[in-house]
Amino acid sequence: MTSKELADMMQRSPAECHKALVREYGRYVYAIVYNKLRGCGTNEDIEECVSDVFADIFMKCKIDISSENDIKYLICTVAKRRAIDSFRSLTAKADHIADTDEDNMRELVSDFSVDEHVDRSELRRVLLDKIDELGEPDSTILIQKFYYNRNSNEIARNVRMTSAAVRTRCSRAMEKLRSMLVEAGMTI
Amino acid sequence: MKDEKIFDILENAENDSMDRLIDKCPEISDEQLDRILVMSERKFKMKDKETTRAKKDNIKVTENNVVEGVDRVRRPAWLRPMSAAASLILVIGIIAGSTALIKKGSKKPDSDHLVTPAATTETSTGTETVTVTTGTAVVTTQPVTENSTDPFSISELVGKWLVESSKYNETIMIESDGTYAIHRENGDIVRGTVVTGTEEIGGTVHNTVNFYEAPNGEFSFGGYYDRNDPDVITIGNGGEEKLVRVSNDGNNSNTSDSDLNKFVGNWTYQIADGNTTVQENPKFAGTIYISEDGTFTASKIWGHYLGGVVTVNPSGGYVNGQTVPTLDFHNGDSASDEILLSLWYTEDNLNTLYDGNGGSARLIRGFTAENTPDVDINALTGEWTYQIADGNTTVQENPKNAGSITINEDGTYTATKIWGNYTGGIVTTNPNGGYVDGRNVPTLDFHIGESDDIILSAWYTENDIDTLYEGKGDSVRLVRDKANSSSLIDEKSLAGTWEFQLIDNTHFSSAPLKYVVINGNGAYDYTDPEGNSGTGTYRIDTNEDINDQKTTVIYFYQNTYLAFEGHYDNSNPNVINIDNGIAKLVR
Numbered sequence: 145m146t147s148k149e150l151a152d153m154m155q156r157s158p159a160e161c162h163k164a165l166v167r168e169y170g171r172y173v174y175a176i177v178y179n180k181l182r183g184c185g186t187n188e189d190i191e192e193c194v195s196d197v198f199a200d201i202f203m204k205c206k207i208d209i210s211s212e213n214d215i216k217y218l219i220c221t222v223a224k225r226r227a228i229d230s231f232r233s234l235t236a237k238a239d240h241i242a243d244t245d246e247d248n249m250r251e252l253v254s255d256f257s258v259d260e261h262v263d264r265s266e267l268r269r270v271l272l273d274k275i276d277e278l279g280e281p282d283s284t285i286l287i288q289k290f291y292y293n294r295n296s297n298e299i300a301r302n303v304r305m306t307s308a309a310v311r312t313r314c315s316r317a318m319e320k321l322r323s324m325l326v327e328a329g330m331t332i
Numbered sequence: 333m334k335d336e337k338i339f340d341i342l343e344n345a346e347n348d349s350m351d352r353l354i355d356k357c358p359e360i361s362d363e364q365l366d367r368i369l370v371m372s373e374r375k376f377k378m379k380d381k382e383t384t385r386a387k388k389d390n391i392k393v394t395e396n397n398v399v400e401g402v403d404r405v406r407r408p409a410w411l412r413p414m415s416a417a418a419s420l421i422l423v424i425g426i427i428a429g430s431t432a433l434i435k436k437g438s439k440k441p442d443s444d445h446l447v448t449p450a451a452t453t454e455t456s457t458g459t460e461t462v463t464v465t466t467g468t469a470v471v472t473t474q475p476v477t478e479n480s481t482d483p484f485s486i487s488e489l490v491g492k493w494l495v496e497s498s499k500y501n502e503t504i505m506i507e508s509d510g511t512y513a514i515h516r517e518n519g520d521i522v523r524g525t526v527v528t529g530t531e532e533i534g535g536t537v538h539n540t541v542n543f544y545e546a547p548n549g550e551f552s553f554g555g556y557y558d559r560n561d562p563d564v565i566t567i568g569n570g571g572e573e574k575l576v577r578v579s580n581d582g583n584n585s586n587t588s589d590s591d592l593n594k595f596v597g598n599w600t601y602q603i604a605d606g607n608t609t610v611q612e613n614p615k616f617a618g619t620i621y622i623s624e625d626g627t628f629t630a631s632k633i634w635g636h637y638l639g640g641v642v643t644v645n646p647s648g649g650y651v652n653g654q655t656v657p658t659l660d661f662h663n664g665d666s667a668s669d670e671i672l673l674s675l676w677y678t679e680d681n682l683n684t685l686y687d688g689n690g691g692s693a694r695l696i697r698g699f700t701a702e703n704t705p706d707v708d709i710n711a712l713t714g715e716w717t718y719q720i721a722d723g724n725t726t727v728q729e730n731p732k733n734a735g736s737i738t739i740n741e742d743g744t745y746t747a748t749k750i751w752g753n754y755t756g757g758i759v760t761t762n763p764n765g766g767y768v769d770g771r772n773v774p775t776l777d778f779h780i781g782e783s784d785d786i787i788l789s790a791w792y793t794e795n796d797i798d799t800l801y802e803g804k805g806d807s808v809r810l811v812r813d814k815a816n817s818s819s820l821i822d823e824k825s826l827a828g829t830w831e832f833q834l835i836d837n838t839h840f841s842s843a844p845l846k847y848v849v850i851n852g853n854g855a856y857d858y859t860d861p862e863g864n865s866g867t868g869t870y871r872i873d874t875n876e877d878i879n880d881q882k883t884t885v886i887y888f889y890q891n892t893y894l895a896f897e898g899h900y901d902n903s904n905p906n907v908i909n910i911d912n913g914i915a916k917l918v919r
Contacts (some may be wrong), residue, residue: 157607166369175357182343195371197461202376234622268349286358290339302358
């Protein structure tokens with residue numbers, strides 16, 4: 145969907161435009177938000193955040209959307225920004241304020257480690273490469289089972305298999321992935 | 333490392349990894365997308381309203397605004413002599429008045445005629461104080477001025493006020509608790525607090541009334557209140573706008589339990605589907621149950637189950653130039669909590685409540701066809717025993733078996749001994765078929781053959797799907813024959829302490845859990861081998877098809893994670909097999 149198409153649709157019927165946006169980009173936004181909130185939010189928190197993203201997009205559409213070059217890029221940016229906001233509010237702790245003196249201040253360092261960040265990023269790529277090497281539908285089954293936390297029934301519907309077959313394949317694929325990761329030098 | 337822990341690395345991914353994860357994201361169901369759309373629309377409308385209002389309130393002259401030209405004003409010719417004459421009259425008046433006052437003050441009282449009063453009572457009416465002296469009495473009446481000793485308080489302002497202005501057509505409700513609600517012409521309601529005080533201008537004390545808007549407490553507008561004119565609050569200094577009292581009744585005094593009792597029961601929330609009205613194309617958007625104790629529970633409307641208190645505001649809405657009552661749903665246990673939904677209604681139709689202008693959303697009494705309750709016909713299949721009351725008692729006290737009914741998965745039933753010739757037909761569910769204890773309940777309707785004629789309409793509640801009742805529920809019932817029914821279990825039958833036993837260490841190098849305590853209400857507590865404890869939730873699926881067999885699967889969640897899943901068999905009720913036999917929970 146281009147921004148021009150979206151602007152035209154908005155002029156014809158804002159309600160239809162909103163509906164089309166959610167249908168077209170709902171899964172996309174959900175995946176982005178899920179990636180940020182997976183570890184700290186419930187399903188309801190994730191849905192809440194997705195609806196916040198679309199409310200922001202609807203506001204943008206009302207003002208002017210035609211100048212946007214890439215609507216998908218805009219949605220991605222809004223989704224990431226919103227998800228980070230939600231992450232912060234969900235993980236906010238009560239003890240924001242702590243007493244400290246000047247000597248202690250010198251000892252305080254950022255908990256962000258560049259090395260760790262690079263390592264994690266590399267591990268992520270290796271893991272995704274290895275999962276892709278398993279081929280379809282095993283890669284989708286593993287990601288949906290262990291990353292998206294879907295049960296066998298739900299995965300079975302997505303990959304058009306019986307849930308029993310999904311369980312069997314999942315078990316085998318996990319074994320295979322495990323040995324592939326060991327070969328690649330990843331400790332499990 | 334546990335399998336799912338490996339996948340935690342994928343969180344907070346950068347763009348290229350993110351794209352790969354998006355490709356494998358499961359499809360989002362239409363129901364979930366609809367829910368997201370409804371929530372988004374609601375949030376968008378609120379934001380839009382806020383933005384419009386903020387723009388309206390913040391029109392300022394900036395340095396780019398240029399004013400040009402000359403505004404010529406001609407004063408009427410008669411104004412000058414008229415002003416001179418008025419000044420002269422004023423001067424004469426002051427002189428005459430002063431002289432009279434001086435003369436009056438110099439006159440000594442005639443002490444011979446004074447009588448000592450027998451008793452004195454004081455009556456305060458708010459506008460004047462009358463001192464009545466009995467016996468051979470002297471009566472004096474003294475008007476109360478702004479310097480009255482009674483402190484100015486909010487109680488004097490309680491009631492409904494009409495804004496007299498050329499710009500707005502609004503009413504303001506001031507409550508005894510110091511809150512106010514402005515009902516705008518377009519249906520919007522603005523709430524806040526009223527603060528009373530005094531202000532001295534040129535030696536005279538004036539009563540001030542200031543309105544602060546919720547939730548930020550920003551000053552909205554203010555005015556002056558004169559006790560000699562108790563039904564008027566003048567706004568600002570000019571006095572062009574004023575509030576005129578319409579009635580002295582606050583909402584709090586008008587709201588009674590009986591108002592709320594009219595709404596007790598199940599309700600369905602509908603929104604307009606597409607660019608139409610809710611009357612033309614209603615679309616199911618959730619349910620609300622209003623309880624007798626003034627609370628509500630809602631599902632799906634706000635994306636998740638939510639509850640709070642519900643209050644009646646006799647003049648909460650403003651529709652078609654008239655004030656209408658509203659039912660307000662609060663996000664919390666107090667009437668002062670944020671209002672999530674304010675729906676208006678008219679006394680002549682208490683079965684439909686409307687949102688906004690009435691075209692976008694509504695709440696209708698009972699369930700609708702789209703709103704099938706959680707219990708469907710598949711959960712009611714199996715063998716049932718038809719029982720009637722034996723003798724002049726209730727079926728609960730003396731049940732007597734009078735036949736049996738088999739409900740099949742294809743939506744048919746066969747009956748024996750109950751209705752003579754009628755031995756079977758179709759069976760349908762009616763989500764809104766019964767009305768028991770002030771709420772709608774679903775019914776299971778047994779038809780004569782495939783006709784529309786219903787021979788038995790048995791109601792049930794979602795909490796107990798093992799007993800169906802007819803009528804009031806004390807003369808006839810259907811009881812599920814558990815021995816012959818499919819492997820239906822409920823949460824309570826799983827309650828207890830279960831030990832986690834590892835069978836196959838392929839997936840787990842050691843048992844991740846030690847004990848699981850199932851509480852029987854959808855939650856469980858667990859203890860790991862190190863002695864750490866935590867809680868999670870579980871869900872039972874009694875109808876999962878595994879190897880062409882109906883199996884009961886229990887899904888155990890920790891936060892959003894599906895921690896593990898187990899198979900349960902009625903024939904071995906003290907064991908739950910975990911993840912294809914790699915472990916088991918033993919009761």
